[in-house]
Amino acid sequence: MNSPPRFAVASRRVVTPEGTRAAAVIINGGRIEAIVNRDHVPSEVPVEDFDDLVISPGLVDAHVHINEPGRTDWEGFASATRAAAAGGVTTLVDMPLNSSPVTTTVAALEEKRAAAAGQCWVDVAFHAGLVPDNLADVEPLLDAGVCGVKAFMCDSGLDEFPATGEREFRQILPLLARRRVPLLVHAELTDEHATAVEIRNYADWLASRPESFERNAINLLRALCAEYLAPIHVVHLASGPLTSHFFWAKQDGLPLTVETCPHYLHFYAERLEGADPRFKCAPPIRRKEDRARLWEALIAGVIDTIGSDHSPCPPDMKHLASGDWQSSWGGISSVELTLPIVWRGLRTQIAPFTRVAEWLSANPARLVGLADRKGRIAVGCDADLCIWNHEEEWTVVGEQLQHRHKLTPYEGERLRGRVQRTYVRGQLAYEDGKFPAGPIGELLRRNP
Numbered sequence: 001m002n003s004p005p006r007f008a009v010a011s012r013r014v015v016t017p018e019g020t021r022a023a024a025v026i027i028n029g030g031r032i033e034a035i036v037n038r039d040h041v042p043s044e045v046p047v048e049d050f051d052d053l054v055i056s057p058g059l060v061d062a063h064v065h066i067n068e069p070g071r072t073d074w075e076g077f078a079s080a081t082r083a084a085a086a087g088g089v090t091t092l093v094d095m096p097l098n099s100s101p102v103t104t105t106v107a108a109l110e111e112k113r114a115a116a117a118g119q120c121w122v123d124v125a126f127h128a129g130l131v132p133d134n135l136a137d138v139e140p141l142l143d144a145g146v147c148g149v150k151a152f153m154c155d156s157g158l159d160e161f162p163a164t165g166e167r168e169f170r171q172i173l174p175l176l177a178r179r180r181v182p183l184l185v186h187a188e189l190t191d192e193h194a195t196a197v198e199i200r201n202y203a204d205w206l207a208s209r210p211e212s213f214e215r216n217a218i219n220l221l222r223a224l225c226a227e228y229l230a231p232i233h234v235v236h237l238a239s240g241p242l243t244s245h246f247f248w249a250k251q252d253g254l255p256l257t258v259e260t261c262p263h264y265l266h267f268y269a270e271r272l273e274g275a276d277p278r279f280k281c282a283p284p285i286r287r288k289e290d291r292a293r294l295w296e297a298l299i300a301g302v303i304d305t306i307g308s309d310h311s312p313c314p315p316d317m318k319h320l321a322s323g324d325w326q327s328s329w330g331g332i333s334s335v336e337l338t339l340p341i342v343w344r345g346l347r348t349q350i351a352p353f354t355r356v357a358e359w360l361s362a363n364p365a366r367l368v369g370l371a372d373r374k375g376r377i378a379v380g381c382d383a384d385l386c387i388w389n390h391e392e393e394w395t396v397v398g399e400q401l402q403h404r405h406k407l408t409p410y411e412g413e414r415l416r417g418r419v420q421r422t423y424v425r426g427q428l429a430y431e432d433g434k435f436p437a438g439p440i441g442e443l444l445r446r447n448p
């Protein structure tokens, strides 16, 4: 596709790393050529003025499960990337499960790239997986351009993606330290005090996966991070008190970073009474006090990134009718909703647009090795933009979401902030329910 012509978008709220200001962003050949005062745009450049709307950097979602090939009936590249575009996400990074095959070899990565080619509405990159029998595959996967290496310290739910732990991490961390590629970890580690709990309500689910599981895992990861000085990124932190571990790791200068997810910032366990499988995810959604601590840690810069952990499955796998919690698939689909969930949650907090852009765009772009072109409104970067109304409140209707299966725990939730346009490399990927540019998404590789 040809690069779009030179043009500019302007508003009173252009979110740059240095702050939010009235400006025009001049776009040329899909990149940001300049950020200038509105009346300094050269007369031959057409300008579209968005007045009070916010022009933010496109979101970089480093945690999305697309499931294609192999489980495309759960979610596929076309539906997931359209949902992303509708949510202002301009780059997403696909997790190595739950596709089939899982992305644990270069051959599987190439299968995935072939499946994605030509059906992505936004730019897409890939994480690889670490399992007990693929240690020799990790370096070739890095050479092939994966953004991170994902491991589970507990059962992943998939037989073909077994858990790993200290033994495998010690073997792989020297390589990741040398290559500066993060180990992404699902950090729950059971202990001998764990007891089987029959799940009748959400409190039972919480009791079955206590905070100590997260603590066990994070203690080990912090020690390994200090020993190998390899980048380790804990995904989907749910516990509020454990944020202090990341504060101290940062004080010590360790490359230990952490993500949380929209559902931990929006819901809380006291609100969830029965065992409604739509809310099943691991770690579980914890108490209201945890939620408050997660927000504090975000605002203090202790939590680095927010990833959706978009993890869909067909509705029948949720077993809503029978309420069979144990066999219900865990995972929440929200790639399209991250921005309005976060912005609504911020209503009672104080954080400027620039901080939101760090959590949702700049920090994840740095994590996945794409910060030279993604995650910022800055000269030379890709013109990936999310143009949104920060005052609009609206109610989620699952049927109107773009991802494959419409079942969502956010059904009926009031959110705040609505995406109106999404530009991917200067091309209009999304506008008011339409996708004018088509499947223009590129498949990206991490920079060496």
Ligand SMILES: [Zn+2]
Residues within 6 Å of the ligand: 063, 065, 095, 309, 311
């Ligand atoms: Zn995940």
